[in-house]
Amino acid sequence: MKKWSILRPFDSLKFIGQKPVTIRVPFESKPTAERYRGFHINDLEKCIGCGTCAEICDNDAIRMVPMAGVEKETGKSDKRPAIDYGRCCWCGLCVDICTTNSLGMTQEYIHIDPDVNTFYILPDMEGIHKTEYPQGYTADEEVNFLDLERVPMKELQAEERKDSFIEIVKGFSKEEAQKEASRCVACGLCTDTCPAHMNIPEYIDAVWRDDIEEAGRQIYKNNPLPDVCGRICTHNCETACSIGNRGEPISIRWLKRYAMDAIPVGDYRSLVDQKVVKPLGKNIAVVGGGSSGLSAGYYLALMGYGVTIYEAYPEAGGMMRYGIPEYRLPYDVLDKDIRFIEELGVTIKTGTRVGEDVSLDRLHEENDAVLIATGFHEGRSTRTPGTDHENVYQAVDLLAKITMGEEIRVDEKIVVIGGGNVAMDIARSLGRKQMQKYGKLDVTVTSLESRDIMPADEEEILESQEEGLAFYPGRGPSEVRTADGKVTGLKTVKCTRVFDENGRFSPQFDESDVMVLEGSMVIEAIGQAPDMAYLGEFSEQLEYDGRRLKVDEYFQTSLEWLFVSGDIIKGPDVINGIATGHQAAFGIDRYLQKAAQDELETIDQVMELVVDFEERSTSYVEKALSSGSCGTDTGCRRMLARFLERKKGFAGRIRDALSERNLRIHLRQELGREQHRYFDFALLDNLPEAAELPDKAAELPESAEGTRQKGISEHLSAGYRLYNDLLRLTANKELEFLFESLRDEYHEQLRIMQDLLGI
Amino acid sequence: MSEVLERINRSFDEPEDEHDEVREYTLFIGPNHPGIEGNFALKLSLEGDTIVRAKTDGGYLHRGFEKLMEERLFMQNIAIVCRICVPDPDPNEENYARAVEAIAGIEVPERAKWIRVLVLELSRIASHLFTFGGHAGTIGLYTMPNWSIADRDRILDLFEELTGGRVYHIYNMPGGVRRDFPDGFERRVHEVMDYIESRLPDYDDLFFNNAILRKRAEGIGVLTSDQAIRWGATGPNLRAVGIPADLRRDDTYEVYDKLEFDIPTLTGGDALDRLLVRRKEIEESIRIVRQVVDNIPSGKVWNKQPNPLKWRVPAGDAYVRTESSKGEYAYYMVSDGGQRPYRVHVRGASTTHGVHILENLLVGTRIEDASQVMFSLDACPPEVDR
Known part of the structure; x- marks a missing residue:
């Protein structure tokens, strides 16, 4: 027989009667591999909602969604990852980068459903079908994407340092700082925890990009004493750091110090993008030149107030100078920060003890408001x-x-x-x-x-x-x-x-x-x-909350001209001093700007509208969903669900943008400049349909869906009013960008509603 | 034959005399056709049953991978690259990882290098099995695909166990591989290799020594060694014309220089020899796989890389190539020092085989052999389109 022939294939007849590989009767299910990358599971208790999974996701399949019953707390956000299996490619990068090891995958891989919405899930430990499935792909200690180890900080050795007051910590070099900064996943949990809500991921990113000026700019946005905080802050941020769950948290404090040390003092001024607006002709006295007094002075000066800080000691700095030894915080570093605040126009009267050298009563008479920011010195x-x-x-x-x-x-x-x-x-x-x-x-x-x-x-x-x-x-x-x-x-x-x-x-x-x-x-x-003898006769007129002075949310005491901040209210530590000083500055501004209340009321109205808008549209859509007005029309249901989701982001972002703290300072500046207010009438012209929609909805014949129509018309008119108000507020350039995107979203919502109404 | 050539040489733009006898007609194969691996189309001009001109028509699988890679972080791209070639995804992962490693100067642990060789060879076997099934299908031998694709599944089982995915492994990454062997993996690799080896005589009986294949494939789509070199053939297609070129030897990478294997060659250059070269390569791959699992050193499988969300690869460029089941598979990567590749060019082996060589080889063959010629070149359309 030839080597090859027409008969050779007939050798395969020997397989007749043998068990086939592919078709098995009776059916045997093949076990899935232990490491299989199937549907996700997530330990919602362990998950901190840092969003790193969403960051690494190739296909934008993971979205962080607010979850009912989950509250924000230190080191935890109120969001959890939701996964869209229309986009997921099961690569498992999210599992390998999870900061808490909460995210994993199961061995389950089959999901069949005509409803596309069921492919968008918020994974928990029970799996997509709430059935017991063995765990599949899980995080591995060896192959772990996160950088869990800190760059060690160089310090003077005990023998070198114990006989001198030279600063112990030497600070990062550029390479070390960049390496340390590169560990950050920019989750932002630190910002939530920081009393001053500093833009931490932003300045860490700037350090990493070697854009020191930008880092300084981000730092100065919320902290007027960055050189000090870069050394002695109690760094709550590092406690919250998501990397700390599996490894050592980022050295946020040292990175801040690195950024500030790298900028020459002369350049600080160019970093502060918030310029001093035209003087308002009003004066404020600050008692105490510590962290809180300096912080309040800085922000008040930026708003255009004349600020005088009264300091009992020969030099300003409070506990930062007279409490913290030089080996932890060198005095020249402190001087850098204070000198800059003075450059902005803040007067610091040192060696003047209020209550002895000058009375509080006199400060009251000579100034429009008084802030007491004395610390704990007894x-x-x-x-x-x-x-x-x-x-x-x-x-x-x-x-x-x-x-x-x-x-x-x-x-x-x-x-x-x-x-x-x-x-x-x-x-x-x-x-x-x-x-x-x-x-x-x-x-x-x-x-x-x-x-x-x-x-x-x-x-x-x-x-x-x-x-x-x-x-x-x-x-x-x-x-x-x-x-x-x-x-x-x-x-x-x-x-x-x-x-x-x-x-x-x-x-x-x-x-x-x-x-x-x-x-x-x-x-x-x-x-x-605290030693509060300087209050003198006022101490009887004030109300107390336990041992502390009673203040409202604007740090105003029961005497309306008297405000309090710093250790005597919250803390004691530097960062709380800075944060309360910042907030008290806004409180004082609010108190003194009663005259310009018209503009401020607009903000309050908008805030009310936002809340109203959210509540009403949520209840409407939920009603529409539960009343079954969509019936089995999945298109309609999907549209409503999408609307609900979009609206959530919409209102949340407006609320963030309009948070009083942000807005007041911007508005004050705009008003102070007395510039031509920016109205984009063209934008309004683009929305004639928005104005007409409620009327059109009302014209529709009464039907079983009466609730739905009413809801739509209410929603649209509220939305339209809100939108107009927002436009009026876009005098501020920073908000302008945000409103641009909100406008797009609003257009999209309009389109959805139009589709629903069929007009 | 000379008549056909004469016709080819004639300008095609020259209008045919309307009153002349209609001698030439056009036929489309694909884009959805069982004789084509993936979505790809051939536009054939025929005279009778003989192809006088062939034009490939790709783009159906264009997903813009090269552009997508420029938009994603270096580490994110590992989930994309494997999708460029479905039957043989691992050379993509290998190239991507090695390109980044070359630019960034990353060391790879020894064990990871061995594992990479294992994965590449398993992928080669799986890909060849797939091709055998496809080739057999084009000439009506439908038992072979049933066998070879079922056997390929056993290799996919190994991949599932090692990487967590059957087809898209997303396993190789800059710095090493993502996971170490699971318990008892070496034993199961041996079992599967023994099984595949035991199946080869059955394949011979059923397919390679089947007179139908011999008669159909012999002398079809003949590539001479001159043509092969001139037209840029690589891999098994080049070895089937007697040139023992193989990147595993010529430009060795990972640990191939530590392994014993032969480079099988044949001299016919026709569809049959291209197929038989692949048949022999499976034996060599099995040899390599066995050596890997027997000699793999212990140690870690990945060298720690920076946080992927803040990872810049220094500026530079690298050209890396891998011997895939299709031939020379290369990536040219340029980094401008940013977080994302500035440019990644994918040189799929199938671009030369599936477009240029195929268009030339089809001329003069008969219509029923068109699919066979394409399969014998093992051209993978997604690799052409990228």
């Missing part, structure tokens, strides 16, 4: 026996004296009481003084809180330990021991609990466990209190 005493001795000091007093360069007593053995950041600051400062004076360091720190619940920043504690400070946490002071009139040490007992079951401060001690910490000098650093 040290609290432990009231332990013996603390009235002259060698027992308050930490804040000593820190201020160190800043002012005054000679202070430094002994060879020092005991510090307190476990917070102030205790660390004074202990480390005194340690440095000891090194300079004696060449050796002997500072003992004791706190009620045990090591794990010490309130100081972890890095502060670790650095203190590196520098050689001795820690005795979990001990309560019971007596300052003296001999021959000199302090010899501090007797402490073991603290068994600090807080009771309800989280209230209620320490308990084990008196049998006694330890005496030796030292000839004892420092109390257990907390601070």
Whole structure:
């Protein structure tokens, strides 16, 4: 037989009777591979709604949608990913980049339905059909798209730093900053958490692009003390950072510092795009030149007010200067920020203590409004026996004296009481003084809180330990021991609990466990209190909320000319000081601009309209859907559903744009310039059909769908009014762009409604 | 034959004498035709049963991949490139990954290189099996597609297990591969390889030594070695004219230089030899796959790359090529230092085979062989259209 022949294929007859590969009777289902990329599942509890999945998605298949019952909280948004299987290509990139490992895929891959809407799902752990399916493709620890490790920050070593007040943290180089910035996924959860709502993803992106000017511009939008915040901010943003769920959060604070350090001081002015508008001829006095007072002064000056800040100390800066040691925040850095605020026209009267050098009453008479932004400068005493001795000091007093360069007593053995950041600051400062004076360091720190619940920043504690400070946490002071009139040490007992079951401060001690910490000098650093003696006679006229002054949402007290911000209202920390100062500035502006209320009322009206628009159109569409007026017409149902979805985004965006904070400052500027108001009449002309639609709807014959028609006409007229109002507000260039896009959406909605009405 | 050539040489624009006997007519094959792999059309001018002129008509599968890639982040593109060629997607992923690696200077872990070779060879076997079925279908031997495509499914099962996807693997990416072997994967690869190898004699009986194939395919669509070189044939089509060119040897990549395999060649240059070269290549691929699973080093499979949302590839360009089942498959990538490729050009092997060579080879063949010639060149229309 030839090698090839017509008979050769007949060899295949040997397969007759054998089990076929393709058609199996009875049917056997083939198990899916363990790693199969099927329909998505998402652990909605674990998911933080960062939207990184939507960012990486190739096909724009993932949309972040607001979810009922989910509230915004620190590090979590109120949105969750919804997936459109008309677009999804099952590549699984979303799974590999998920910041929380909540997103995964199942082994399920069949979905058949004539209704296209069922292909758009919000995945949860139950899967698309709520059936038990084994998990398929899941995140892998080895192949993980996110950059989870921080670029280490260069610092002075303990030996180099412990005898000097030179700044410890050296800052990022350009390469390091860009590498660190590249880790950011720009989810924006940090912005929500930051008290000042800084544009964090924007400036991180600018740092990454090496556009330092843009970074500075973004930073200055919400923070007039960026150099300070770049060093000592409490960085709530880093707590919220989505990368922190699986790795180390982005060093947001150091990136801010890098950006500000890279810009020469002389260029700050060009960064602030909000120019000072024409002076309004109104003056405001600010009591206290700390973070909050400076912040309020900055924003008020931008709005055109004359601002005078009264500062009791020889230099402005408040706790930033007199509380925080130089090795954490060098004074020249602080001076940079303050000088810039002064350049904008803010007058700072230093060495003027309100209540002594000038009375609050006089400030009231000479100014249109007064903001008090004094901080916590009074040290609290432990009231332990013996603390009235002259060698027992308050930490804040000593820190201020160190800043002012005054000679202070430094002994060879020092005991510090307190476990917070102030205790660390004074202990480390005194340690440095000891090194300079004696060449050796002997500072003992004791706190009620045990090591794990010490309130100081972890890095502060670790650095203190590196520098050689001795820690005795979990001990309560019971007596300052003296001999021959000199302090010899501090007797402490073991603290068994600090807080009771309800989280209230209620320490308990084990008196049998006694330890005496030796030292000839004892420092109390257990907390601070405000000194508000300057209020004088006004203190009786004011209303209080507990210990704090009672203020409304605009930071206005019960005396309408008196506003409050800073540590005495919220905090205490720098960033809350800045944020409340910013908000109080708007409150003052609102109070003083009652005359220009007409314009402001327009905003309020629009805000009302937005809410009204949203509620009414939602209820209408929901009614239409539930009353079954669409029947089985999937086209109609789909259109309504789409309308509902679009409308949500529409109203939400208007609301964001019109948030009072944003709008007031823009409007003030526009009004101040007295420029020709921008009306785009052409846009109005383009919408004659919008005006006619409600009438046309009313003309339609009465039918079972009466509700539907009424809803449409109401919706359209409300929408039309809203639209006109929005146009009037587009005097502002920044909002202009947004309204442009809103106009397009509104047109689309009109078209949808026209389709529905058949006109 | 000379009469036909004479007709070819004549200008086609020259109007035919209306009163002359109508000798030439036009026939369309495709774009939807079982004899064509994907959507593609041939516009044939015939005289009797003989093709005097052929014009390819592509574009039905044009999805604008090259342009799409310019709009997407470097890492996002890994989900797109595999779609350029459906039957043999992995050379796309390989090229894309290697192009980015070449521009950005990225190192790939040793284990990932071995895995890439495994994936490429499995894909080659699957693609050849697909072609055998297609070729057999064009000459009416419908048992072969049933067999070979069912056997190809076993390889797809392996892909499913390794990558999570059967057809589009989205597995190879800059820096390595996305996942390591699942447990017991090596054993199952061996099982499938043993099975495929055991099937080859059956294929011989049914198809390769079938007199119908021999009689139909022998001497059809003959490509001479001169023509092959001049017209830019690569891969099995070039090896079927006796030229042992293979990028795995000539411009070696990944770990092919560490593996033992032969480069089968034949000298006929006709449709049959092109088919038989592929038949022999399967044996070599099985050899390679076995070596890979037996000798693969341990280690990680991916070198960490920056956050894909903020990843800039330095400015530069790279031309990388891979020996796909169709021939030389290359990407030319240019980066301007941004987050997205500035330009990616895809050199599909099928562009030369499926357009230029096909148009030439069809001339003089009979209408019933047109599909066979196209399949013997293994031209993949999506690769032409990109």
